[in-house]
Amino acid sequence: MKSIGLATVIKTTGAVFALCAAIAANAASPSVSVSQRDGLPTVTMGGGNAMTGQFVFWAEDWKWAQMGTHVEIAAPFKYTISGADKLLNLGLSGRVSKTSDRRLTWDFDIDAATAMPNAIGGGFAFKFDLVNFREQFGEPELLPDNRGWSWGKPDGPRMEMRFDPPLASMFFERNQKNQVRGLIYDKGVPQGRRHYTATLALSGDISIVQTEAERFGAENDASWPANILDWATSPVDLSFLNAGERPAGKRGFLKAEGDKLVFADGTQARFWGTNVAAGSLFKTTHENVPVQARRLSQLGFNLVRLHHMDSDWVQPNVFGKKATDTQTLDEESLQSLDWWIKCLEDEGIYVWLDLHVGRRFKPGDHIDNFDEISKANKKGDVSADLHGYNYVNASMQKAMQHFDEAYLNHLNRFTGKRYKDDPGVVTVLITNENDLTNHYGNLLLPDKKAKQHDAIYMAAANAFAAKTGLSKNKVWQSWEPGPSKIFLNDLEHKFNVSMIDLLRSGGVKAPLVTTSSWGRNPVSSLPALTDGDIIDVHSYGQVGTLETNPVYSPNFVDWIAAAQVVDRPLSVSEWNLDHASIPDRDVVAMYVAGVADLQGWDSMLHFAYSQMPLNNSGKAQDWNAYNDPAFISTLPAAALLYRRHDAKEARTTYVYAPKADQMFSEVASATTSAALRTASLKGKLMIAMPAVSELPWLKPSRIPEDATVITDPQQSLIAANATEATSDTGELTRNWAQGTYKINTPRTQAAMGWIGGQKINLADVDIDVATKSATVAVQSLDNNPISSAGALMISLGARSNPVEEKYKTYFRSEPVVGHLTIRARPGLKLYSRDAASRTERELPAAYADGRYQISLPPDLGSYWLFMRQR
Numbered sequence: 097m098k099s100i101g102l103a104t105v106i107k108t109t110g111a112v113f114a115l116c117a118a119i120a121a122n123a124a125s126p127s128v129s130v131s132q133r134d135g136l137p138t139v140t141m142g143g144g145n146a147m148t149g150q151f152v153f154w155a156e157d158w159k160w161a162q163m164g165t166h167v168e169i170a171a172p173f174k175y176t177i178s179g180a181d182k183l184l185n186l187g188l189s190g191r192v193s194k195t196s197d198r199r200l201t202w203d204f205d206i207d208a209a210t211a212m213p214n215a216i217g218g219g220f221a222f223k224f225d226l227v228n229f230r231e232q233f234g235e236p237e238l239l240p241d242n243r244g245w246s247w248g249k250p251d252g253p254r255m256e257m258r259f260d261p262p263l264a265s266m267f268f269e270r271n272q273k274n275q276v277r278g279l280i281y282d283k284g285v286p287q288g289r290r291h292y293t294a295t296l297a298l299s300g301d302i303s304i305v306q307t308e309a310e311r312f313g314a315e316n317d318a319s320w321p322a323n324i325l326d327w328a329t330s331p332v333d334l335s336f337l338n339a340g341e342r343p344a345g346k347r348g349f350l351k352a353e354g355d356k357l358v359f360a361d362g363t364q365a366r367f368w369g370t371n372v373a374a375g376s377l378f379k380t381t382h383e384n385v386p387v388q389a390r391r392l393s394q395l396g397f398n399l400v401r402l403h404h405m406d407s408d409w410v411q412p413n414v415f416g417k418k419a420t421d422t423q424t425l426d427e428e429s430l431q432s433l434d435w436w437i438k439c440l441e442d443e444g445i446y447v448w449l450d451l452h453v454g455r456r457f458k459p460g461d462h463i464d465n466f467d468e469i470s471k472a473n474k475k476g477d478v479s480a481d482l483h484g485y486n487y488v489n490a491s492m493q494k495a496m497q498h499f500d501e502a503y504l505n506h507l508n509r510f511t512g513k514r515y516k517d518d519p520g521v522v523t524v525l526i527t528n529e530n531d532l533t534n535h536y537g538n539l540l541l542p543d544k545k546a547k548q549h550d551a552i553y554m555a556a557a558n559a560f561a562a563k564t565g566l567s568k569n570k571v572w573q574s575w576e577p578g579p580s581k582i583f584l585n586d587l588e589h590k591f592n593v594s595m596i597d598l599l600r601s602g603g604v605k606a607p608l609v610t611t612s613s614w615g616r617n618p619v620s621s622l623p624a625l626t627d628g629d630i631i632d633v634h635s636y637g638q639v640g641t642l643e644t645n646p647v648y649s650p651n652f653v654d655w656i657a658a659a660q661v662v663d664r665p666l667s668v669s670e671w672n673l674d675h676a677s678i679p680d681r682d683v684v685a686m687y688v689a690g691v692a693d694l695q696g697w698d699s700m701l702h703f704a705y706s707q708m709p710l711n712n713s714g715k716a717q718d719w720n721a722y723n724d725p726a727f728i729s730t731l732p733a734a735a736l737l738y739r740r741h742d743a744k745e746a747r748t749t750y751v752y753a754p755k756a757d758q759m760f761s762e763v764a765s766a767t768t769s770a771a772l773r774t775a776s777l778k779g780k781l782m783i784a785m786p787a788v789s790e791l792p793w794l795k796p797s798r799i800p801e802d803a804t805v806i807t808d809p810q811q812s813l814i815a816a817n818a819t820e821a822t823s824d825t826g827e828l829t830r831n832w833a834q835g836t837y838k839i840n841t842p843r844t845q846a847a848m849g850w851i852g853g854q855k856i857n858l859a860d861v862d863i864d865v866a867t868k869s870a871t872v873a874v875q876s877l878d879n880n881p882i883s884s885a886g887a888l889m890i891s892l893g894a895r896s897n898p899v900e901e902k903y904k905t906y907f908r909s910e911p912v913v914g915h916l917t918i919r920a921r922p923g924l925k926l927y928s929r930d931a932a933s934r935t936e937r938e939l940p941a942a943y944a945d946g947r948y949q950i951s952l953p954p955d956l957g958s959y960w961l962f963m964r965q966r
Contacts, residue, residue, distance in 0.1 A: 144649020153218030217281030330394035338444030345520030369399030396735025407454030421460030484536025537574030667699035682893030716898030729893035748779030769809035846873035865914030
């Protein structure tokens, strides 16, 4: 094993730099733009958000009062803002303009239609990322007389946000320097209008840049082709990938062996999946389920997670309509799930089952101390969320176990198998997004008004302190790193063991997942997850994923990489972007698949195929990819890349191996740790579990002998001034300065991101497109290299904008305009497939000197082309 420490400089595929001072000296230039979400300033550096602004308002008793805002581009660097807060009866209008190269100016009018004397008030919140950017900017300071704030250093980048007239109050939230609140209304909202002018003055090398919409192009999309995707059929047919798996389960039960997933017949498993959730499960018609199962197979999926089957907001759910408890399962709802499972398995698609997602206990569940955690909704129905509380409430655990037993012993009327006895069910999740170590531990504290739950928690904390010798005063403080994180892992472990033992004794054979690493969980949240057979991750990204400079900031894929544990398979049961309107959503599927190949990840599930009934009238909504051409444009190409393992697994393995005190006392995560952001660009990143005397159940990891061990998580594995990195296989290159990603393998060659105007030369494919941000992928369909393949698939992707009509939604899709040159065997013809008529048409493709010349005109009308012999 090789070791990388704080002051060590070694050579792997290039120079490795240890950095803090170098980072400060070679920092990327910061920039300011106007947020399209609310019109307030956002400061970015190296692709990460250094400062963000937000409107914040509260009604009586700190009830959140959402200020809904809309931002429009009036002209270059000129914007209008409108907003409304229905709870406080507030109206907002504003204008923003770039008044000089170093100044942005806001003019706000805020109108209170009625007086709200008991409201808390509100105004602005400005959040500063001091973890990653303190070195460059220092700490923010308040201006005198409630006039604003400043952030920066005299000899470096600096900004000053000033309000005129002064705000009612300006302060650091909870006396912490990472958030400033500036209140327009403090202690009540009087009737009438208030006008403010705000200026953001900049100095140093800070620049003002365009908004997201301006960068992508604010041109009229009326000329873009419409309806290029049919909701019921697939634009491609990759179902041949599932041919050997029909029906799913024929290879026997899945099991975890080391860091791989293997079927009973010895076949290694790799899953490219998606989520079918909520209304899709219970309101899709009986006739449409097999249609969609077939489409899922054609799109390249071989795993589907049945998600939100128990969530309270889903009606009906697995308990039926108007259920009085969560112990009785509804036969009609179960029949819907049975049919989905049957139809998926017939197409060679495996199934992931959740045991708990969004269930809320009801009075009929007879939960101990129910009253102190239950709430009534607008209809007066009383229920209680179980997240966090289940770890200390034995009656909740029994109720969960009762559900698990009933659910997994249910006999599928279409397959003739109980869920627990079906080898087509390859993963079972015990509880969704439910950890104590980073999220829900705080619910059990003395100040949260859940006295009985707190009493159990404190008793457990005191007992753990007495048993281990850790500080009694530190163990219970869940928000602090150190002893509390050890205790919280142990508390999770006790729950995990009881649930796992019951499931295994009840005959469940599928690999188990306890819960997931999600919502920016640090490395200290991983130990309890090792109780399961698989480490699972959820991660969501934002616009500009490829532009994030890993020296300074993580993107959502970095969070996945920082959760892979030595000797454990890794699944990602949820990956996506934060919302469906992100314009560059076409680029992420191929990027995720490429990194997953390099890292050797085992199971990748996009969230989500749909949460609504699957039919022709589906709206454009978050978490509904099935009718979205931007996402579907590249999901099949990503499936083909990943499932065939077209990109090689990394030759180099980096292992972050913290000592016990380091794991729990330092907050190591993709946000705080340069090593955890940069190692996965070059090689395979894994996290090793240490021996922890207070956690005798935690098995220390066996670090591979050829691994390079990272002991200092702050150490970057790339130079501070680097603009791109290439994997040690030479096949994957991300350039964050350009915002591009290239895949260059024998069977898949692709480029994505801000590729417009560049001439990209890959081994067999030359790409020259004018579309600013796009994806272009060329792939062999017969397992031969592109140069000798008898069939090729060309996938294109760009923006798709929804158009809402009275009874349905359709999309207009930005054409990818340009030219491709493909080196391939002679005799191939080029075809496109029309979504509406479901027919193919031949397109011209001149052939000379062993290369095809393919034009991509504005009126092509498709994102999918095929080359094959006539």
